[in-house]
Structure formats: C-alpha cells, structure tokens
Amino acid sequence: MESSIPHHGSCNGGPALIRYTVDHLITMAGDPEVLSPGVVDVDGGRVVWAGAEPDAPRHEGPVERLAGLLMPGFVNTHAHSPMVLLRGAGEGLPVDRWLTEVMWPREGRLSAEDVWWGMTLGAAELLGNGITTSHEHYFFADAAAEAAAAAGLRAVVTAPVLVGADLARFGTWEEQLEGIEDLVDRYAGHDLISVGLGPHAAYSLPEEALRAVVELGRRRGLHIQIHVAEGRHEGDVIAEKYGMTVPAYLEWLGMLDCRVVAAHCVWLTEEDIALFARHEVGVAHCPMSNGKHASGIAPVTDMRAAGIPVGIATDGPSSHDRLDLFEEMRAALRYARLRSGDAGAMTPADVLTMTTREAADVLGRPDLGRLAPGARADMMLIDTAPLGPVIEPSDLITHVVYSGTPALVRSVWVEGRQVVADGRPTTVDVDAARREVATRAARLAAET
Numbered sequence: 001m002e003s004s005i006p007h008h009g010s011c012n013g014g015p016a017l018i019r020y021t022v023d024h025l026i027t028m029a030g031d032p033e034v035l036s037p038g039v040v041d042v043d044g045g046r047v048v049w050a051g052a053e054p055d056a057p058r059h060e061g062p063v064e065r066l067a068g069l070l071m072p073g074f075v076n077t078h079a080h081s082p083m084v085l086l087r088g089a090g091e092g093l094p095v096d097r098w099l100t101e102v103m104w105p106r107e108g109r110l111s112a113e114d115v116w117w118g119m120t121l122g123a124a125e126l127l128g129n130g131i132t133t134s135h136e137h138y139f140f141a142d143a144a145a146e147a148a149a150a151a152g153l154r155a156v157v158t159a160p161v162l163v164g165a166d167l168a169r170f171g172t173w174e175e176q177l178e179g180i181e182d183l184v185d186r187y188a189g190h191d192l193i194s195v196g197l198g199p200h201a202a203y204s205l206p207e208e209a210l211r212a213v214v215e216l217g218r219r220r221g222l223h224i225q226i227h228v229a230e231g232r233h234e235g236d237v238i239a240e241k242y243g244m245t246v247p248a249y250l251e252w253l254g255m256l257d258c259r260v261v262a263a264h265c266v267w268l269t270e271e272d273i274a275l276f277a278r279h280e281v282g283v284a285h286c287p288m289s290n291g292k293h294a295s296g297i298a299p300v301t302d303m304r305a306a307g308i309p310v311g312i313a314t315d316g317p318s319s320h321d322r323l324d325l326f327e328e329m330r331a332a333l334r335y336a337r338l339r340s341g342d343a344g345a346m347t348p349a350d351v352l353t354m355t356t357r358e359a360a361d362v363l364g365r366p367d368l369g370r371l372a373p374g375a376r377a378d379m380m381l382i383d384t385a386p387l388g389p390v391i392e393p394s395d396l397i398t399h400v401v402y403s404g405t406p407a408l409v410r411s412v413w414v415e416g417r418q419v420v421a422d423g424r425p426t427t428v429d430v431d432a433a434r435r436e437v438a439t440r441a442a443r444l445a446a447e448t
C-alpha cells in the first residue's frame, strides 16, 4: 500500500458493560415490534440483554438515557461505496453502456489511494445514514477494507474478479485471485472486517475464471457475491453459449454449493427462483439502482414467498446515488406494490426486516441485524420528534419507513463503539475526505 494512505490499527474488544434506556426500542429479535420504553445492555461490543424496560434484569453500572428510537443499524447487502468517486457520472445510460462507456474507463485509472479515500467518504456517509454493515465489492479490496476498519464501519468485503480492456491495470483474473488468500488471512478474526469473493458477473468472466473462483471458495469456505440478471438481456450470452439461464449456469459451475449472495436478480424465471431457494442463495435487492438504469422491477415477493432471504441494498453511489437505505425501503415497498397491483403486497414491517435481520441472514450473519443476546452491538438512535402522530406503537414502524431520513439519525454504534454523535461521524474528517474525493474524481474523469 502506498505510503500516503493513513494506517489505523484494528481495535479489539468493545467498551465495558453499559445499559442504554430509551423511549422506544425495536430489537428485530423477531417480527418488528416497538417496546416503549426499552433497554439494551451492551458489554464488550455485544448485546447481552435487550427488551422492554419492566422486564430488564438488575443492573449495576453505568446507564445512559437516550431520547428517541433505538434499533439495529441497517445492513446493506450490496454496495460499491468507493464509487462516490464516480457519483453522477454516466447519467441516463442503461447498465451495460454505463459500465463500458463511463465506469470502466475511469475505474481503469484508479489507484489504491483513490479507493481508500472513496471508501473513507463512503463509510462516513453509510454510518451517518444509520448503516452499520456494508457488503462491499470494489477494486483494491485491501484499501477498501482498511478504510472501512479505520472509519469503524463493519464491512463484508468481497475481492473483485473482473477483466476488461479498460481494466488491464488490475491484471489477469489469475493474478487477481492470487492476492485474495492473503487478504482473507490478514482479516481472519478481525472484529469488523470479513472477506469473501466477488466475481463480477457470469457474462463478464470466462468459464475457467468462474470455476477457479468456485474452487477457491470451496477450499477456503468463502462466500461469493455476484451480480445476477440485472439487465434484461444480460443472460443472452450465457443462453446462446450454454443453453442455460444464469442461475442454472452458476449451479452447473458448482458455484451454488458455496454460499452465494446474488445482487439485483431482476430477470429470474420461476425455475431460477426455485433453484436459488433450493441452494439457499441470498438476494440483494437494489430498487433505486434498478430504477435509475431502467433495469426492471425484481420479483421480490415471489422470491421471499419461495423462502429466499432478500436484503435491500444501495448498490454503488454512482447508481443510487445516495447510500441511503431509508429511501431504498420506500422504493422496495412501492415497486413491489406496483408490480403486483396489490397495496398490501409488501409492508413497512417487511422492508424494515429486509434492511436488518433478513439482510443479515442474506450475508449468513445471525450476529447482525438484531439486538438480542450475543448479537453485535450495532445500533442507531433515531430522532422521533418529527415522526407522528403515533396512535398505536406500531405506527412508529410505518413512520420510520415512510418518513425516515438520514437526517433523523442522531447516534450510531458499531461493535458497541459510538461512531456517530449528534448526527455526525466521529471517526472521519468528512470535509477532508470530500476534498480528496473531489480532486481524485476530477482526475479520473479527465481523458488522459
């Protein structure tokens, strides 16, 4: 790593036992339910107890009184957060042209420092918006992991495997795969960072590359994050060459024997959905990105009805363009209703589940997305003063989904450590990160 990248060591162990009492609590231990008032006990970065205040166990030690609603931090199931460097570029293009004409030429000029600063600003935005875990996929995954850890963001980092004429500087797919095991070893046991594999897509990699990814995934027990059926004609090349849909092709390659998180999944057949359910594939649903690129409306209610866990995701900030899961929840809910013509097709409780507990299940992380004994103390405090009226306690769930915004996020904790206070990230110099990203973005946009 180049010397201009600031280094931060990983910190181990969260703060000692503390009790938080709060006006309203949603634990997401089960279906969303508002407990008023609520209590969460945190010790060493883990939740040791969470529930209604009258049921709380005896406590000796510090107590912090919070105003508002305490709930699990959001889990973002698919993102390329360093793409804050490319935000706004390629507006008005479908995904294929957006990638090949605008993104890849600029990304071919990326340095590790660019990614470090992009991830630093991205992490500040994610945390400020109440997102405590992000499933990341980007070039220079080592720089992205380091920046996320330094910002105090929990990141599941998948190292990209992707080749293209504009991307020659990242080497062959064989060379890309070589570095991944080192990254896996470096972050083994880290309290914030874990590492998986990120083959870009079935259409953008040769069969032997995908087979090598599967071999490495099996050998090291790594999960795989991959784009699937985002654009309508994305599968044509696989159908022509192999006579299969993309999910069937991935199964034929043996990839579905690994744990797979499939992003987008807009154009799936009924058989594809059954196949994914059988192999316990998790799906990352990116409604805002799918809308921006006119990719289509994913069959989310069908996938969930088949038993597939679906998490809501921002995708990269050049596709959304904000790293804002409040907005994604509303988009997911409205798209599901428009697709089905049923005003009850998806509920606020559904989408809140799909940004917390179910999103964690997509990542195979039962320690995330809920405030329950043994879970990571990843949580956010939301200002409820503008959210009303509250006639029934459950109204607060409706209001958070329909009227919630990042501006209402007052405090955020990851692994029990506070990383946002008074609505501002405490771990990142945001102004400095914005300046760095602006300068670097201009260089990447230049033709030379």
Ligand SMILES: [Zn+2]
Residues within 6 Å of the ligand: 078, 079, 080, 227, 263, 315, 316
């Ligand atoms: Zn993506």
